[in-house]
Amino acid sequence: MDHDRYSDDYIADILREVRVFAFVGASAKSIRPSYFAMKYMLAKGYAVHPINPGHEGEQILGQSVFATLADVPAPVDVVDIFRNSDAALGVTRDAIALKEKLGIKVVWMQLGVRSDEAAAEAEAAGLKVVMNRCPKIEYGRLSGEIGWAGVNSGKISSARPKLSPMGVQGLRLDDKK
Numbered sequence: 001m002d003h004d005r006y007s008d009d010y011i012a013d014i015l016r017e018v019r020v021f022a023f024v025g026a027s028a029k030s031i032r033p034s035y036f037a038m039k040y041m042l043a044k045g046y047a048v049h050p051i052n053p054g055h056e057g058e059q060i061l062g063q064s065v066f067a068t069l070a071d072v073p074a075p076v077d078v079v080d081i082f083r084n085s086d087a088a089l090g091v092t093r094d095a096i097a098l099k100e101k102l103g104i105k106v107v108w109m110q111l112g113v114r115s116d117e118a119a120a121e122a123e124a125a126g127l128k129v130v131m132n133r134c135p136k137i138e139y140g141r142l143s144g145e146i147g148w149a150g151v152n153s154g155k156i157s158s159a160r161p162k163l164s165p166m167g168v169q170g171l172r173l174d175d176k177k
Contacts, residue, residue, distance in 0.1 A: 003119055003131045011138050014106055014128060018077035019046060021135070022069055022102075024091050025082030026050030028060050033110070034082040035060070037136040044139060049076065069094045075103040080135065085113050092118035096125045110134055 021041060026048075027034045038048050039061055049072045050060045056067040066072050069079065069091070079095040081088050088109055095104050107122045109115065109131040119129040140146035 001119075001123065001129070003114070003116070003129065006130060006133070008142060010128075011130065011133070012142050014078070014108075014130065015135065015139055015142070018106060020049070020076050021046055021078045021080050021108075022049045022051055022072050022076045023080050023082055024051045024069060025087075026052050026055075026060055026065065027082070028052075028055055028058065028065075033134070037080075037082075037110075037134060038063075040136040040139070049073075069098055069102075072102065074101060077103065078106040078108050078135075079104055080108045080110065081113055082110050083113070085109075085115050088113055088115035089118040089121075092122050095127070096122060099125060099127065106130065108133070108135060111137075 023034055023038055025034060026038060029035060034050075038050065041048050042061060042063075048061075048063055050063055050065045051067070051069055051072065052060075052065055053067040055065040056071075058065050069076075076098075079091065081091050083091060092107050092115070095107050098104060104127065106128045107118070107130075109118070109129075111132055111134050114131045119131060122129045137146070
C-alpha cells in the first residue's frame with residue numbers, strides 16, 4: 001500500500017467500522033494533541049482507552065489509564081500511536097502480538113509518526129495501517145465538520161461528506177446506509 005496517500009474511502013471505511021481505540025502515549029495535559037483527539041473521539045461515540053505508564057490507574061477524561069497495551073481489556077479495534085516514529089515499531093509489534101487477544105484491526109500512527117518497517121510488519125500480520133494522520137482531523141474532514149471551524153478545504157463541492165450519508169455532520173458516525 002502507498003502510505004504517502006490514502007483514499008478517502010479507505011480512511012472513511014476504517015472510521016465507520018471501528019468502535020474502540022487504544023491511545024498509546026495519551027496525555028492528561030489538556031493542551032496535548034492526544035488529549036483533545038481523545039475528547040473528540042469520545043464525543044463521536046468511540047470508546048478510547050488511554051495508555052501511559054506514568055498515569056497508570058488514574059483517569060483521563062473519565063477513562064481509566066492503562067500502563068501497557070497488554071493491560072487493556074478487549075476489544076480494541078485501533079491502536080493509535082501518539083509516540084515518536086522511533087517508538088512506532090515497538091508499539092506495532094505489541095499490537096501484532098496482541099491482535100488475536102484484543103481483536104486489533106488497525107495500527108494508526110499520528111501526525112508526524114511514520115515507520116515503513118512497522119507498516120510492513122503490521123500489513124504482513126493482516127492489519128490495516130494509517131501513518132502520519134490523525135483520526136480526529138480525518139473524521140472532521142470527511143464529515144464536513146472541519147469547514148465549520150473556518151478551515152478552507154480548497155474545494156467547493158455539492159458532494160455529500162463521506163462520513164455522513166444523510167448530510168448530518170454533528171452526529172456520531174453510523175453504519176453505511
